[in-house]
Amino acid sequence: MSTPSRFLIFPTEPIAEINPYLHGQFAEHLGELIYPGIFVDQGSKVANTAGIRHDVVEALKPLGVSVLRWPGGCFADTYHWRDGIGPVASRKKRVNVHWGMATESNHFGTHEFMAFCRSIGAEAYFAANLGSAPPAETRDWIEYCNFGGDSTLANERRANGQDEPFGVKFWGIGNENWGCGGNMSPTQYAGEYSKYQTFAFNYPGAPITKIACGPCDSNWNWTTRFLSALAESGHLRTVGGLAAHYYAGTAGTATQYTESQWLELLSKAVAIEGIITGHRAIMDDFDPNREIKLLLDEWGTWHPVQTGKPTGGLYQQNTIRDACVAGLTLDIFHNHADKLYMANIAQLINVLQSLLLVDENSCVKTPTYHVFDLYRSHKGATAVRSVAEADIISHGEASEGRCKNQYRDHVFSGLGRFQGSASIRGNVLCATLVNAHPTEPVELEIAVKNAAVEFADVVTLAAPDIHDHNTAEEPNRVTLTASGKISGTNGVLRVALAPASVNRFLCELT
Numbered sequence: 475m476s477t478p479s480r481f482l483i484f485p486t487e488p489i490a491e492i493n494p495y496l497h498g499q500f501a502e503h504l505g506e507l508i509y510p511g512i513f514v515d516q517g518s519k520v521a522n523t524a525g526i527r528h529d530v531v532e533a534l535k536p537l538g539v540s541v542l543r544w545p546g547g548c549f550a551d552t553y554h555w556r557d558g559i560g561p562v563a564s565r566k567k568r569v570n571v572h573w574g575m576a577t578e579s580n581h582f583g584t585h586e587f588m589a590f591c592r593s594i595g596a597e598a599y600f601a602a603n604l605g606s607a608p609p610a611e612t613r614d615w616i617e618y619c620n621f622g623g624d625s626t627l628a629n630e631r632r633a634n635g636q637d638e639p640f641g642v643k644f645w646g647i648g649n650e651n652w653g654c655g656g657n658m659s660p661t662q663y664a665g666e667y668s669k670y671q672t673f674a675f676n677y678p679g680a681p682i683t684k685i686a687c688g689p690c691d692s693n694w695n696w697t698t699r700f701l702s703a704l705a706e707s708g709h710l711r712t713v714g715g716l717a718a719h720y721y722a723g724t725a726g727t728a729t730q731y732t733e734s735q736w737l738e739l740l741s742k743a744v745a746i747e748g749i750i751t752g753h754r755a756i757m758d759d760f761d762p763n764r765e766i767k768l769l770l771d772e773w774g775t776w777h778p779v780q781t782g783k784p785t786g787g788l789y790q791q792n793t794i795r796d797a798c799v800a801g802l803t804l805d806i807f808h809n810h811a812d813k814l815y816m817a818n819i820a821q822l823i824n825v826l827q828s829l830l831l832v833d834e835n836s837c838v839k840t841p842t843y844h845v846f847d848l849y850r851s852h853k854g855a856t857a858v859r860s861v862a863e864a865d866i867i868s869h870g871e872a873s874e875g876r877c878k879n880q881y882r883d884h885v886f887s888g889l890g891r892f893q894g895s896a897s898i899r900g901n902v903l904c905a906t907l908v909n910a911h912p913t914e915p916v917e918l919e920i921a922v923k924n925a926a927v928e929f930a931d932v933v934t935l936a937a938p939d940i941h942d943h944n945t946a947e948e949p950n951r952v953t954l955t956a957s958g959k960i961s962g963t964n965g966v967l968r969v970a971l972a973p974a975s976v977n978r979f980l981c982e983l984t
């Protein structure tokens with residue numbers, strides 16, 4: 475019998491509280507996400523309340539979605555919020571220029587988005603238009619949403635059905651302004667950011683966090699030059715958060731890949747760790763007390779669009795491989811809970827690495843949905859140090875990232891056979907572990923230092939075939955399986971992780 479690998483947990487070595495915002499989501503006006511993913515028009519056969527789908531709300535409520543970013547993405551820098559308020563029949567139709575030149579009806583606007591957030595219990599995060607609108611648009615949008623007193627804009631909100639201010643806390647000042655948000659240099663953006671943020675006001679009882687556009691991938695130059703321009707102009711303290719983007723991309727297609735492409739994609743996914751540590755290190759030079767929060771408000775896989783779907787819609791299937799990407803990534807976020815404030819997977823429904831795939835007839839939970847469900851136990855708990863004594867099984871391709879930065883120009887130790895994270899809440903320990911190997915199980919000892927563990931409840935997401943995914947015809951092909959309790963001896967749990975699996979162990983420390 476081979477010697478088991480070890481996952482060591484140090485319950486007395488806290489990292490930080492796992493901010494529930496690390497499990498955040500993103501919903502852009504793109505493809506089939508908003509229409510019909512969230513919202514259907516009057517007369518639709520899909521059950522809804524004021525357009526918002528019941529099946530989607532029912533699926534998302536149990537997850538406790540912590541925060542939802544909207545309305546883009548690239549769409550945000552073309553969006554005019556006034557188009558999406560007032561009587562639906564008179565709302566302007568616009569062209570969604572970034573996403574297939576689709577007609578945007580604007581039937582889903584500020585009030586509909588806030589109603590959706592309320593129905594699933596999510597905090598709202600608005601991305602404002604810096605690229606193609608004057609600062610007055612953002613100023614007015616914030617007043618419309620957040621002012622509780624007597625003003626024309628606040629009264630217009632009331633006339634549109636919302637008496638109390640919405641109290642939107644998070645405001646992105648543009649999106650990807652190095653690209654679709656205006657093709658700016660970091661110093662140009664620093665100037666624009668400073669100007670726009672000046673007019674993003676806190677109203678009584680509604681303080682806001684201003685989130686600046688951060689880098690793509692490992693573009694250290696963006697982070698350094700943006701922060702140094704603001705430090706020079708004395709406006710660094712206005713930055714509440716800096717939001718980086720990192721997509722693992724693809725290898726093969728969403729559902730067709732070899733074992734080596736499996737490893738390649740998972741390797742690219744875990745390279746996100748270097749993005750976090752690299753940018754945080756640069757930020758620490760300017761902001762040693764970490765008052766500026768680091769966000770990763772877009773992350774996930776990006777496969778070729780599914781055959782038969784419009785290319786501008788970014789619709790992709792989602793297999794057990796995407797689930798492993800999600801598990802590995804969330805574990806990295808937990809292990810860096812002291813550095814990262816928020817992260818938003820792209821995107822919630824029908825776009826890129828989504829949690830739900832829905833159409834007029836069905837609402838299917840993807841394997842990625844089940845990972846967010848499984849990992850819920852970590853939210854708000856304290857992340858503690860853990861060590862995976864695992865061999866490296868792949869370094870991935872030396873391919874270029876989306877922004878032409880080498881994936882490996884930052885600390886990247888490669889993909890371990892298994893990786894995980896651990897957290898403590900009271901005397902309950904939660905450990906999550908991904909077996910990243912497509913075909914081999916891992917014999918593992920989970921050793922909890924200085925604590926006695928008698929048993930653990932185990933829940934697993936695994937699939938017989940590495941290409942398995944869920945469809946309307948077979949919605950539960952990949953789903954969570956509770957395999958009951960396993961016993962521990964002297965603080966050690968002996969387990970076997972199935973190949974290509976995501977696992978959660980919950981145990982009481984005595």
Ligand code: AHR
Pocket residue numbers: 502546547548549649650772820821826
């Ligand atoms: O998530 C899809 C797109 O990816 C977003 O609109 C943009 O911000 C990024 O390039």
